[in-house]
Amino acid sequence: MLTKRIIPCLDIKDGRTVKGIQFENIRDAGDPVELAKWYAEQGADELVFLDITATNEDRKTFAHLVRDIARHIDIPFTVGGGIGSVADVEVLLQNGADKVSINSSAIKNPQLVEELARHFGSQCVTVAIDTKYKEDTGWKVYTRAGTVETELSTVDWAKQVVDLGAGEILLTSMNNDGTKAGFALDITGEVARAVSVPVIASGGAGSMAHFAEAFLQANADAALAASLFHFRELGVPELKQYLKEQGIAVRV
Amino acid sequence: MNLVIVDYKAGNVQSVQFALERLGVQATLSSDAETIKAADKVIFPGVGQAASAMAQLKARNLDKLLPTLEQPFFGVCLGMQLLCQHSEEGDTDLLNIIPLPVKHFETELKVPHMGWNQIENLRTPLFQSINEQEYVYYVHSYYVPVSEYTIAQTSYPEPFSAALQYKNFYAAQFHPEKSGAAGSQILKNFLAL
Numbered sequence: 001m002l003t004k005r006i007i008p009c010l011d012i013k014d015g016r017t018v019k020g021i022q023f024e025n026i027r028d029a030g031d032p033v034e035l036a037k038w039y040a041e042q043g044a045d046e047l048v049f050l051d052i053t054a055t056n057e058d059r060k061t062f063a064h065l066v067r068d069i070a071r072h073i074d075i076p077f078t079v080g081g082g083i084g085s086v087a088d089v090e091v092l093l094q095n096g097a098d099k100v101s102i103n104s105s106a107i108k109n110p111q112l113v114e115e116l117a118r119h120f121g122s123q124c125v126t127v128a129i130d131t132k133y134k135e136d137t138g139w140k141v142y143t144r145a146g147t148v149e150t151e152l153s154t155v156d157w158a159k160q161v162v163d164l165g166a167g168e169i170l171l172t173s174m175n176n177d178g179t180k181a182g183f184a185l186d187i188t189g190e191v192a193r194a195v196s197v198p199v200i201a202s203g204g205a206g207s208m209a210h211f212a213e214a215f216l217q218a219n220a221d222a223a224l225a226a227s228l229f230h231f232r233e234l235g236v237p238e239l240k241q242y243l244k245e246q247g248i249a250v251r252v
Numbered sequence: 253m254n255l256v257i258v259d260y261k262a263g264n265v266q267s268v269q270f271a272l273e274r275l276g277v278q279a280t281l282s283s284d285a286e287t288i289k290a291a292d293k294v295i296f297p298g299v300g301q302a303a304s305a306m307a308q309l310k311a312r313n314l315d316k317l318l319p320t321l322e323q324p325f326f327g328v329c330l331g332m333q334l335l336c337q338h339s340e341e342g343d344t345d346l347l348n349i350i351p352l353p354v355k356h357f358e359t360e361l362k363v364p365h366m367g368w369n370q371i372e373n374l375r376t377p378l379f380q381s382i383n384e385q386e387y388v389y390y391v392h393s394y395y396v397p398v399s400e401y402t403i404a405q406t407s408y409p410e411p412f413s414a415a416l417q418y419k420n421f422y423a424a425q426f427h428p429e430k431s432g433a434a435g436s437q438i439l440k441n442f443l444a445l
Contacts, residue, residue, distance in 0.1 A: 002367050002408060046367075074429070074433070075432055076391070095266065096264075123299065123364050123391045167366070198366050222367070251368040
């Protein structure tokens with residue numbers, strides 16, 4: 001049976017993981033490769049690396065890092081951050097990334113999704129959507145790292161990018177992100193029902209039960225978290241064991 | 253051992269090469285007919301779209317060469333599909349080494365079939381030391397039905413060919429290079445054939 005995926009997300013700046021991550025048994029927790037290997041051993045199903053730097057020089061550092069990660073880990077990984085062209089994606093895939101995630105650049109130029117799908121196949125094109133609920137607007141798509149509201153309705157935008165060739169949606173609720181109060185089950189469920197491709201729930205994970213809800217109630221195909229895993233508030237093995245006991249198909 | 257990975261600009265060549273490196277094996281990347289012919293073993297990766305991959309093979313005359321090879325050969329993901337007869341993806345004629353069709357998933361489930369799923373009914377030394385129901389990583393929208401050449405199957409929701417064997421041609425729909433320890437073992441098994 002196809003299993004639900006658990007995906008730790010690592011933010012990368014200047015080739016290093018950010019946040020004061022503390023781990024035993026890791027020589028250098030700021031080293032993304034060491035951390036990625038550790039997560040792979042813990043049973044993470046996939047990893048996401050977000051490059052939160054912006055200059056061209058840093059972009060080169062990131063490409064080198066992608067190659068280093070691909071060399072050392074034996075599970076799939078997605079890279080995102082600042083990707084705006086077919087050429088950008090080519091560099092990352094050639095260095096061994098399995099998928100790329102695009103966000104603001106798809107909003108700016110939706111045809112980019114189609115171009116990427118045509119060049120590299122839908123299977124490696126993940127569209128990340130930052131969404132925020134306000135009473136007067138409903139769930140709207142935000143761009144530029146969540147700083148700018150767009151006119152786009154979240155469900156419509158998700159459908160549009162899938163029609164253009166996106167192979168997966170990474171949906172982050174800005175209302176929930178950082179709250180540890182659980183994933184946004186309503187919009188995640190709506191998007192998961194509306195599109196034919198897998199949906200990754202993101203933002204708000206605070207407990208094992210939150211993951212179970214995302215899978216059972218919102219029908220997410222995967223769930224992503226960052227600080228919860230990095231600060232060792234929750235381990236991937238115990239999470240998967242719990243999900244299995246809840247009758248959810250996971251790889252253990 | 254002289255191991256060659258077919259490099260035709262449509263593969264996740266790098267990932268396969270890295271996976272072999274982790275096993276301590278150096279592989280040569282090549283699209284050169286003489287180099288490929290002289291190899292002890294050949295690995296044929298592939299991601300992307302069937303028609304454009306076939307065009308890349310034809311541009312290098314590899315569509316004529318690959319069917320004539322006699323050494324152990326391992327097609328991965330799209331590299332497996334390309335060994336078949338015809339794909340519904342872009343209505344594409346394939347290499348026609350294995351007389352099987354490639355079809356699009358018609359299901360209520362999510363497509364692409366993406367993530368970790370189980371393999372069963374394992375046959376041939378390719379799956380030596382691999383347990384039934386082992387998890388491997390998939391990402392694909394087209395599949396090869398179960399046939400007499402199927403040596404492993406997966407269900408989504410209907411059973412399809414997870415792996416094939418026809419003479420010296422072995423192939424896997426999943427990605428052994430991204431399937432953790434089990435995937436490494438399968439690659440090791442291929443190298444030992």
